[in-house]
Amino acid sequence: MLKAEDLSTGYGDNLVIKELLLEIKEGDMVTIIGGNGSGKSTLLKSFSRNLRPLGGSIYLDGKSIFKQDTKTIARKLAILPQSPRVPGDFTVRDLVSYGRQPYLGWTGHMGQKDYEVIDWAVSAARIDYLQHRLVSTLSGGERQRAWLALALAQQPRILLLDEPTTFLDIGCQFEVLELVKSLNGRLGITIVMVLHDINQAARYSKSIVVLKNGKIYMKGKPEEIVTEKVLEAVFDVKVRVFKDTDNNCPYFIPVGGRCDLKRVTDLQDKNNILRR
């Protein structure tokens, strides 16, 4: 349903994504992984039409997203950027209610239906009890759920998430990802997200797309991606892969890489020599 065709994009003369071809199927839960500067966030920004392509195009339901009415797209596609900001005195409910923007006329008047959707979005994101608090007083995990509720109020079929767990403690990360998973599983919303933590990607996605130097290096199921070979080729790190039998997914621990153990001890020896 969402498709990038021969997509090239970047900032100024610097081409970050080069002739990329990617199709995202309805109901999928896709995670994009890759090293720093591989073009993960840039790709997501192109999907959310925050960055115009320099070549190729992006299609939503078969039509280019740059030729469709932006409000129509906003009813199908919602985005949660990396570190969104919010004015200090907005309540959670105020924030969520802005998700109805694509459905409102030019007067901005909200009807019964809109209020019902806001109630639904708030309870789907499990923040009923927070809805009258100020967003600025929420913890990181609660805040992220409030932003998810805003996206849900758009009643989207696709949700784009740019590193939704960055800056959160491990408990909050788990909480947010579980919520995202339930949105995919129970509501059938297609999820496309960028994650840094590959173990999380392995556990929470149906398929993984690996980017390297602005191109798709590989895509497939988590068990095909999280392997010693792929991770060494993409991240230049030696890993050992295990099977998480509880959640039926692979996980890994790093054992060496760019700066492997032998080199570290060499360095220490050098330092000792210098100190002497």
Added chain:
Amino acid sequence: MYDKAIKAVKARQAKESIRKKKEYRLTILLVLFVLCILSLVLSVSFGAFKISLTDVVRAIIHGEETTNRQIIWNVRLPRTLVAGFTGICLSLSGVMLQGVMNNPLASPGIIGVSSGAGLAAVIILVVMPDYYYLVTPFAFIGALGATVLIYFLAWKNGINPMRLILAGVAVSAFLGAGINALLVFYPDRVHGVVWFMVGGLAARTWKHFHILWPYTLGGLCTAFLLTQKLNILMLGDEVATGLGLKVERTRMVLIGLASLLAATAVSVVGLLGFVGLIVPHMTRLIIGSDHKYLIPATAMWGAALLMACDTFARVVMDPVEIPVGIVMAALGAPFFLYLLRGGIKRNVKS
């Protein structure tokens, strides 16, 4: 179970506080409205020529041509209304610019309105003082021209607020150099320029009011329609785009409108840029940053403040009149600092 009960209680308390906040905001709007009326009455009643309040009312209601009526109808009322409408224009312009650029330092000065209007006015007043009556239209064109120039210079695949502000500062400095050069080359004519540079309301008549009111009312209505969009812009460009807002276009409309409002005001009363910077902040500290309340509150507070300051400017050193721009800054700045230090309990920010 216990957890749920606590959550329910908390939710109820929160709901209560939301209701209170709404009531608080509506009360503030009401108070501001009363202040507006009060300033208007004060401004019409006080002046060099003493007229008692009953005579004021009589002069307005009865149609007979007395001296009192002459003074009130032809001198004070137009001047007061010009003050009020200028206040609305400048403060609305400021509040929109601060919202659209997400920057607390944005003001009509930053998009070149002050320097553009200033240079145009100085050229007329200094180089060809015989055409002094062209000051208003020329200042208007100068102000809009400077905005267009800045917008054009800052454009690069769209408008980035930071680049716009920097371009604004640079262009203003450039035009300011022009103003200063003219003042240096024609030192004997500086006197005629001073009133324009500080902003004054002396001898403003119905003619000026008729220039002002269409823009003010038009701007006010448009601003009301854009409150929701301003709120969404505050969530950042990415979120706003995601919500189906045409960010570039909305920003252009808002900056254009702000420029138009400020240009009108500045061309009629001179460089009162300070109003546009400080009134929105004062209001935001009192009523919060939701533009649904902020826009009407700012408009009313701007009008009330300028009318009150003008009354003060006329009365305090009678018969000498102080330019309202000076009074505005001298009274406004300390009051603003008082608010900034937390002088008024911030119910809104809680």
